[in-house]
Amino acid sequence: MIAETVCSAVAAAGLGIAAVTAYRKRYLAAARTAAYALVPLGLVMTGVIDWLADTAFSPTAWAGFGVLGLAWVLFASTRAVERRRGGTRKERRAAAAAQREAVAPQASAPSLGAGPRAASRPQSTSPGTSRGDSDDFSDIEAILKKHGI
Known part of the structure; x- marks a missing residue:
């Protein structure tokens, strides 16, 4: 019962503020204030306030x-x-x-130096590499081929 009284008082106060705002020729703000003021009144009239009061103590x-x-x-x-x-x-x-x-395995194999294109590709030799280093990579290439990379 007290919740309905409080909501009605809030709505009446809000509508009074909206009336004063409209008197000052700020109609848009007055309409917005009136809309906010009518929300508690609508909640009381629909019974939502009773439901909330029952829910709060359940x-x-x-x-x-x-x-x-x-x-x-x-x-x-x-x-x-x-x-x-x-x-x-x-x-x-x-x-x-x-x-x-x-990425298909056939497409990646030539890029690793294996396959028929590797023989036709010229070997680039940098000053620090020797022929023995390419044998070290053959194991790695075999592992990568085995996993399809």
């Missing part, structure tokens, strides 16, 4: 708000982990498949 309602809060925390944390990992599992699989199709 342990079941507070437990429900706690469950909603827990659901929100779980949702937010899973979204944060998902963004950190780079999307959903389905999106990661699609990205991995697209990456495998983009």
Whole structure:
């Protein structure tokens, strides 16, 4: 009962302020003030205030708000982990498949110095390299070929 009285008083005061504002020829501000003033009155008339008063003193309602809060925390944390990992599992699989199709093993083998084009390509010799260094890289090339890189 007291909540309805307070809301009605707030609405009456707000409408009075809106009237004074309109008297000063600030009609846009007066209309906005009147709109804000009518909100508590509308809440009283629709019964929302009664519902809020009943909810504020109900342990079941507070437990429900706690469950909603827990659901929100779980949702937010899973979204944060998902963004950190780079999307959903389905999106990661699609990205991995697209990456495998983009770089084929045949395309990367000549760039590593293996395959038929390697023989026709001239060997660049820098002052610090010897012929023995290319044998060291043959093991690495074999490992990379084995993994399709």
